[in-house]
Amino acid sequence: MLNPRQRAVLTALVHGPVDPTSLGDRLELPTEAVASHVDALREHGFAVERGPDGFTLEAVPDYGYGVQADLAAPFVVDYAPTVTSTNDRARELAVRGETDVAVLADEQTGGRGRLARGWASPPGGIYCSLLLRPSLAPERLPLLALVAAVAAGDAASSVGVGTGLKWPNDVQGPDGRKLAGVLAESATADGAVAWAAVGLGLNANADPAGLPVGATSLRELTGGPVDRRAVTQRYLESFDARRRDLDGVLDAWRRRTTTLGRRVRVRTGDGDVVGEAVDVDATGALLIETADGTERVAAGDCEHLRPAAEG
Numbered sequence: 001m002l003n004p005r006q007r008a009v010l011t012a013l014v015h016g017p018v019d020p021t022s023l024g025d026r027l028e029l030p031t032e033a034v035a036s037h038v039d040a041l042r043e044h045g046f047a048v049e050r051g052p053d054g055f056t057l058e059a060v061p062d063y064g065y066g067v068q069a070d071l072a073a074p075f076v077v078d079y080a081p082t083v084t085s086t087n088d089r090a091r092e093l094a095v096r097g098e099t100d101v102a103v104l105a106d107e108q109t110g111g112r113g114r115l116a117r118g119w120a121s122p123p124g125g126i127y128c129s130l131l132l133r134p135s136l137a138p139e140r141l142p143l144l145a146l147v148a149a150v151a152a153g154d155a156a157s158s159v160g161v162g163t164g165l166k167w168p169n170d171v172q173g174p175d176g177r178k179l180a181g182v183l184a185e186s187a188t189a190d191g192a193v194a195w196a197a198v199g200l201g202l203n204a205n206a207d208p209a210g211l212p213v214g215a216t217s218l219r220e221l222t223g224g225p226v227d228r229r230a231v232t233q234r235y236l237e238s239f240d241a242r243r244r245d246l247d248g249v250l251d252a253w254r255r256r257t258t259t260l261g262r263r264v265r266v267r268t269g270d271g272d273v274v275g276e277a278v279d280v281d282a283t284g285a286l287l288i289e290t291a292d293g294t295e296r297v298a299a300g301d302c303e304h305l306r307p308a309a310e311g
């Protein structure tokens, strides 16, 4: 990830040409140090020219560290083109004591879904794990997956793609195919959340040949490649705003879900629950009206059956 001084130099460059001497004075750095931070930014893919007005930012990478430039959310980007899993990388950074990091990759070689399932992660997707240290009761942790799903919906709508959210963690395109999924992992210590890694896989520009049947991508739905840098920034900015208002997230999720009002079958560790999905509670658990009364399901795989009215 970019260190704090590299980020400060990047921020200055985003706002216009940088005179290395005055920026050095402001950051309490020698002029040569400013130049060496500029070199580090170049190594991360930024095009920086030196002219009569000082350093000018000519181009930012179209993903990866380019997401850090003019990002209006307090996340530090950590990028590598290829990783095993961004959630694994987030866990490594958690052990090192980091927080509020957005781990990004262009492809994953061991992308994971829930319950030991795989997540197809060809190049061109958005693979993003947010390492957080939320002050949240452990039973409310599933809400972070809902925050991610709602924020991914916001990011899709920024390129004109409407989405539906399927409990607990799917983001579907308008025709019900899967556009994105969320995998939230966490560690607790002394009964409190120590850290959480909220992983999002969003099929942005990934080649459909690399995706499973039943998947769709922003590229397919918009008819061309999307600006992954902008889409990732919208996701991170929306995630940041929405994590501060978890009750509001529940309402946003209720408005966008395709699960509530449907007949569902949820596979849980204790067997199947079948009935009409009627609501989510304050922890994100699904409430299902069954023949034996209302059941609360905290986790499971949800299948949408025919609408109750037709059943």
Ligand code: BT5
Pocket (backbone or CB within 6 Å): 084, 085, 086, 087, 088, 108, 110, 111, 112, 113, 114, 115, 117, 118, 119, 120, 121, 127, 128, 129, 169, 170, 178, 179, 180, 181, 182, 183, 199, 200, 201, 202, 203, 211, 212, 214, 215, 216
């Ligand atoms: C999920 O699991 O939907 C969670 C996916 C989370 C992926 C992100 S990528 C960044 C971070 N790093 C990781 O290693 N993981 C997270 P689940 O509900 O279990 O759904 C998995 C199922 O979705 C698979 O069994 C396939 O049927 C399907 N699937 C796999 N890859 C897909 C893709 N790229 N697009 C759509 N569906 C996919």
